[in-house]
Amino acid sequence: MLDIKDLYCSIEGKAILKGLKLKVKAGEIHAIMGPNGAGKSTLAKVLAGHPAYTITRGEVTFKGQNLLELEPEERAHAGLFMSFQYPVEIPGVSNFLFLHTAYNVNRKARGEKELTAEEFAKYLNEKMALVDIKTEFKDRNLNEGFSGGEKKRNEILQLAVLQPSLAILDETDSGLDIDAMRVVASGVNHIMNKEMGLILITHYQRLLDYIKPDFVHVMIDGKIVQSGGPEMALQLEEKGYDWLEKSPDAEVVK
Amino acid sequence: MATESAIPKPREEYKYGFVTEVEMDSIPKGLNESVVRTISAKKEEPQFLLDFRLKAYKRWLEMKEPHWANITYPVIDYQNMCYYTAPKNKPKLNSLEEVDPAILKTFERLGIPLDEQKRLTNVAVDMVFDSVSIGTTFKKKLDDAGVVLCSISEAIKTHPELVEKYLGSVVPIGDNFYATLNSAVFSDGSFVYVPKGVISPMELSTYFRINDKETGQFERTLIIAEEDSFVSYLEGCTAPAFTTNQLHAAVVELIALDNAQIKYATVQNWYSGNPETGEGGVFNFVTKRGRCAGVNSKISWTQVEVGAAITWKYPSCILQGDNSVGEFYSVALTNGQMQADTGTKMIHIGKNTKSTVVSKGIAADTSHNSYRGLIKIGPKATGARNYTQCDSMLVGARCSANTFPYIEVGNATSQVEHEASTSKLNEDQLFYFMTRGISQENAVNMIVNGFCKEVIRELPLEFAVETQKLLSIKLENSVG
Numbered sequence: 182m183l184d185i186k187d188l189y190c191s192i193e194g195k196a197i198l199k200g201l202k203l204k205v206k207a208g209e210i211h212a213i214m215g216p217n218g219a220g221k222s223t224l225a226k227v228l229a230g231h232p233a234y235t236i237t238r239g240e241v242t243f244k245g246q247n248l249l250e251l252e253p254e255e256r257a258h259a260g261l262f263m264s265f266q267y268p269v270e271i272p273g274v275s276n277f278l279f280l281h282t283a284y285n286v287n288r289k290a291r292g293e294k295e296l297t298a299e300e301f302a303k304y305l306n307e308k309m310a311l312v313d314i315k316t317e318f319k320d321r322n323l324n325e326g327f328s329g330g331e332k333k334r335n336e337i338l339q340l341a342v343l344q345p346s347l348a349i350l351d352e353t354d355s356g357l358d359i360d361a362m363r364v365v366a367s368g369v370n371h372i373m374n375k376e377m378g379l380i381l382i383t384h385y386q387r388l389l390d391y392i393k394p395d396f397v398h399v400m401i402d403g404k405i406v407q408s409g410g411p412e413m414a415l416q417l418e419e420k421g422y423d424w425l426e427k428s429p430d431a432e433v434v435k
Numbered sequence: 436m437a438t439e440s441a442i443p444k445p446r447e448e449y450k451y452g453f454v455t456e457v458e459m460d461s462i463p464k465g466l467n468e469s470v471v472r473t474i475s476a477k478k479e480e481p482q483f484l485l486d487f488r489l490k491a492y493k494r495w496l497e498m499k500e501p502h503w504a505n506i507t508y509p510v511i512d513y514q515n516m517c518y519y520t521a522p523k524n525k526p527k528l529n530s531l532e533e534v535d536p537a538i539l540k541t542f543e544r545l546g547i548p549l550d551e552q553k554r555l556t557n558v559a560v561d562m563v564f565d566s567v568s569i570g571t572t573f574k575k576k577l578d579d580a581g582v583v584l585c586s587i588s589e590a591i592k593t594h595p596e597l598v599e600k601y602l603g604s605v606v607p608i609g610d611n612f613y614a615t616l617n618s619a620v621f622s623d624g625s626f627v628y629v630p631k632g633v634i635s636p637m638e639l640s641t642y643f644r645i646n647d648k649e650t651g652q653f654e655r656t657l658i659i660a661e662e663d664s665f666v667s668y669l670e671g672c673t674a675p676a677f678t679t680n681q682l683h684a685a686v687v688e689l690i691a692l693d694n695a696q697i698k699y700a701t702v703q704n705w706y707s708g709n710p711e712t713g714e715g716g717v718f719n720f721v722t723k724r725g726r727c728a729g730v731n732s733k734i735s736w737t738q739v740e741v742g743a744a745i746t747w748k749y750p751s752c753i754l755q756g757d758n759s760v761g762e763f764y765s766v767a768l769t770n771g772q773m774q775a776d777t778g779t780k781m782i783h784i785g786k787n788t789k790s791t792v793v794s795k796g797i798a799a800d801t802s803h804n805s806y807r808g809l810i811k812i813g814p815k816a817t818g819a820r821n822y823t824q825c826d827s828m829l830v831g832a833r834c835s836a837n838t839f840p841y842i843e844v845g846n847a848t849s850q851v852e853h854e855a856s857t858s859k860l861n862e863d864q865l866f867y868f869m870t871r872g873i874s875q876e877n878a879v880n881m882i883v884n885g886f887c888k889e890v891i892r893e894l895p896l897e898f899a900v901e902t903q904k905l906l907s908i909k910l911e912n913s914v915g
Contacts, residue, residue, distance in 0.1 A: 229870045232862065257872035269867045272858070273885025282881065283871035290872065322885070339871065 182207050182378045183228075183248075183347055188239035189403075190227050197223045197234070199403035205347065205378040212381045212389055212414065215400035216422045221382045222266055224400070225351040229263040230256050244346065257283075258290035262345035264336040266352040271323040276335065279323045280305060280342050287343060308341040312368035329356035337368045347378040354388040366391030386418040399425055449706055452676030455541045455646050457564075458523040464649065465514045468492060471619050474519050478588055483599050487608070491618030494609045501612055504776035505805040505837055506745050508718065511682060518620045520650040522564065541644065559584055561625045561641045563654060573637065580636045582666070583628040587655050590626035597628060601659055605688035605726045605753070613684040613747075614722040617653045621686065624654035629664040629695075638895050640669040645681055645705070645717065652683040660695035662729065667698040669898060672742070676706045678715045680744060685721045693729030693756065700894055701750075702902060704742040710771025710800060716744025723750035724780075727759035727788075735762040736779065737893040739902050741909050744773060749807065751780035754788035754816075761790040764890040766902075769802035769834070770909055778808035778839075783816035783849070792823040795887045797906075798834035799913035805837040810853075814845040825855040828886050830913045858886075880907040 183205040190198040197220045205211055215221055227234050228241065230253035241248040243259060251259065271279070284304075285295040296304065302319075309316060314334055324332050333353055340348055350369070354362050369392055373379055381392060389397070389411065397413040398405045399422065406425055407413070462473055471492045475485040500511070541564070559573035561584055577584055583594065591598050606614050625641040645652050660666050683705065691697050708716025719742075725734035736750040752761030763779035781790035790810070798804035810821045827836035838855050860882055868878035884891065884903050891899050 229866075231866055253866060253869035254872050254874050257870055263870050265867065265870075269864050271864060271867075271882060271885060273888045274881050278881070279868075279871075282877070283868075283873055286874075286877070287872040343871065 182244055184240075184242045186240045188227070188241060189237040190223065190234045191237055192223070192234050196237070197403055198227065201239070201400075201404045203398065203405060205380060207346070207378055208375040209396065210373065210379045210381065210392065210394045212383060212394035212397045213400050213405075214383060214386075214397060214414065214417055217384075219400045220403045221400055222351050225263050225349045225380075225382055228256075228349055229253055229261065254286070255290075257343075257345075258287055260346035262340055262343055262348045264333075264340060264348065264350040264353055266355065268324050268332045268336055270325045270327070272325050274323045275319070276321055276323050277302075277305070277319040280339065283339070284342055305342065308338060311371050312337050312341050313364050314338050330358070330361040333357060333365060334361070334368075337365050337372075341368065341372050344372075346376060347380070348372075349380045349382065351382045352384065353381070354383055354385065362388065363391060386414045389414045401425060449676055451673035451704065452706055454648075454675040455537050457537050457646065459520050459647065460523050461517050461520040461647075461650070464517050466518055466620070470518055474620055474622070477519065477521075478591075480591060481595055483595075484591060484602075487603065488619050491608045491615050492620075495612070495615040495619055498609075498612045498615060504747050504807070505803065505839070506747065506774040506776050508745055508774075509680075511680075511718065513616075516682060517647070517650045518653075519622060520647050521622075541646070559637050559639050561586065561639075563623060563625070563641055563643045564646060576636060577639075581630045581633055582635050582639075583626065584639050585626055587621075587624045587626045587657060590628075590657070594626070594628065597659060598626070598657065601657055601688065601690055602655075603688075605690060605724045606686050606722050611722060613720040614686050617655060617684050617686045617722070620651070621653045621655035624656040624685070625658075625670075626656070627658040627666060627668060629660045629666045631661040632663045633661075634664065635666040638667050638669060640671070643670060643672040645673075645683065646675060648675075648677050648679060648681070650681075652681065652685070654685040656685070656687040658687075658689045658697055658699070660689075660691045660697050660732075662693045662695060664692075665696045667700075667895065669700040669702070669895060671898075672701075672703045672705050676715060678709075680708075680715060681717050683717050683719050683721070683743070685723075687721070687723040687750075689725030689734055691725065691727050691729060691732035691734050691759075694731045695729060696733040696735075697725060698735045698737070698893075699723075699725070699750070700737040700739075700898065702739045702741075702894075702898055702905070703746070704905065707742045707771060707773045708744040713744070713772035716773075717742070719743035719746045719748060721748040723748065724753065725751070725761070726753045727756050727761060727785075729759070730756040730785075731758045732756050733760040733762070735764070735893070737764045737890065738766070738777075739890070739894070739905070740765070740767040740775060740777060741905055743775075746773075746775040746777050748777045749779055751782065752790065753782045753784065754790065754819075755784045756788075757785040758787045758789075759785055760788070763790075763792045763794070764893045765794045766797070766887045766890045766906070767795070767804060767806075768797040768799070768906060768909055769804045770799040770913060771802060772800070773802040775803070776805045776807055778806045780809040781811070781821060783810075783812040783819040783821070785816060787818040788816055789819070790821045792821070792825070793889050794823075794825045795890055796825075796827040796836050797830065797883060797886070797910070798827070798836045799830035799910055801833045803835050803837075805839060807839040807841075809841040809843070810851055811843045812845055812849045812851065817846055817848045819846075819849040821849075821851045823851075823853045825853070826886070827855075827857045828860055828883070829857065830860045830910060876907065876911065879910050879913075883907065883910060
């Protein structure tokens with residue numbers, strides 16, 4: 182589904198990704214872990230098409246298409262979704278209007294029938310129940326005055342509503358207490374299916390107690406230095422990242 | 436991203452920038468007492484009006500152009516413009532059939548159809564072309580209700596007692612430089628009279644069109660709502676794209692008697708000049724004021740200011756009657772090199788008077804956008820309340836927004852609240868929408884309309900929809 186080949190990117194002349202490789206197939210959950218500044222969030226933003234980054238080398242194919250040629254909204258239409266680490270607040274735009282608009286533009290781009298506000302309200306209620314969000318969320322302005330946890334849950338609601346084929350969750354667990362994390366994780370588990378790919382970007386192993394990854398990758402200084410099964414996460418929890426940075430496999434560029 | 440660099444689209448051009456070829460009757464450029472007398476004579480005015488004009492002219496000679504606003508512009512040469520221009524083929528008293536076809540075509544191009552079948556449903560329109568009223572639609576329906584909507588020139592002939600009583604009663608002759616100039620030389624404008632107990636059966640509106648390059652535009656509007664009446668009025672404005680500046684100095688006076696309510700909305704889209712060079716555009720120096728003269732009366736201003744090179748405008752309310760209410764809802768959008776210094780004055784005189792001010796300023800490109808507002812609560816205005824909310828949104832990094840609030844409170848039982856915020860329409864907000872599949876254009880539209888929601892919902896429906904479109908057209912390609 183997703184194939185990243187030797188990806189290099191920079192922002193304002195500073196290199197961030199330095200030869201990243203990753204393949205994700207339908208039905209797989211990949212966790213990407215790594216220390217601060219490794220480029221994990223950059224990877225998410227680059228895949229979603231953030232205009233501030235310049236791709237200097239490499240290729241990304243998504244469902245057979247050259248992903249890097251697509252505008253951010255075209256990537257969404259193709260089925261890519263990114264959950265933000267820090268979702269922005271939009272005063273005056275109701276959550277309902279935003280979700281309804283987003284849902285319909287994606288349906289339209291795929292040649293599917295758009296839903297009326299009434300039809301969508303029904304659909305949205307089901308999804309809200311799925312991720313355990315109170316219905317009053319609909320009428321609030323998009324992320325405005327939301328607590329950190331509410332913002333993250335709202336991202337997961339968008340994931341549930343838009344039903345993408347590939348979701349990248351950027352530190353969805355950060356800033357959540359254990360109960361909120363459990364709710365978010367259970368939402369993600371409900372949404373995940375065999376046709377879907379999932380990339381979890383996280384600092385800590387604890388999220389992986391609730392969402393079981395098939396693969397764990399360690400990212401250091403712009404590339405993946407080690408990949409393994411779910412057991413690797415526990416190893417990292419115990420030893421930290423230092424041993425990898427010092428291992429001969431890792432090219433440490435200072 | 437470097438791999439997908441898009442070629443920026445040019446912004447949609449100002450689509451109202453065309454000029455109509457019409458034979459005009461003009462007097463030579465320049466201003467002196469004889470010009471004032473000529474204007475009055477050409478309009479066959481009664482003595483009281485000539486006296487009014489001459490008094491204003493004498494006052495104006497002693498006044499100085501004000502320069503306290505946060506705007507800069509070249510010196511205006513008041514002797515190098517024309518003070519009277521009218522289409523030669525002017526119809527007598529509103530028979531639209533006699534209007535020069537070129538002018539009728541102009542209004543059709545502007546989306547103001549005059550044809551009975553195509554007219555805006557339930558909106559009566561008075562058309563003003565270069566400050567001269569061309570005609571009014573739905574005359575019959577208004578007559579039946581007893582509502583008067585006509586040009587002020589016509590009202591001077593048909594309702595001289597009302598004009599004499601109220602003209603200059605809200606904006607006095609010597610009020611300010613531009614208003615005084617207007618009092619001396621005003622050409623035409625709209626007049627509305629709603630009798631006691633009458634709820635106007637439809638929206639009333641005036642469409643102002645500047646066509647001439649060298650004529651100053653001095654409209655005068657007077658709206659009188661008698662006891663227990665209600666009227667909703669809307670004005671729209673456009674002008675051709677000239678490389679020189681046109682002066683527009685209008686005066687609007689509203690009077691609401693006991694329990695009367697006036698809603699006044701403006702969608703101002705004068706030509707704002709070349710966005711790159713700053714050349715041309717209308718200088719909009721306007722005095723708008725309403726007097727809530729009666730108890731429980733209410734005046735509500737809603738303005739959408741998206742045009743003009745310079746906007747200097749403070750629609751105000753004098754809350755004289757006890758329990759009277761003043762409202763001001765404003766969206767001011769500046770782009771290119773536009774400058775706006777706009778806001779309101781709420782003067783609380785009566786007991787338990789209330790005012791609400793909601794101002795939304797949006798600045799893009801290299802424009803300057805200032806809110807200036809005065810809340811004045813007199814010693815006798817016990818229990819008065821004001822709530823002001825003043826938000827600015829910056830689009831891009833080269834524009835500026837300022838807020839100048841003035842608050843004067845003369846008694847201890849009043850309550851004044853002021854809230855202000857400044858936000859930035861940024862790449863991250865747009866990116867967020869785009870990652871959800873929403874195009875950048877649609878995202879700007881949703882964000883800006885969300886920002887202005889509280890103001891737009893005060894507009895009549897047709898105009899609310901138009902306004903939303905207008906805002907997104909103006910901000911096209913301003914981001915990123």
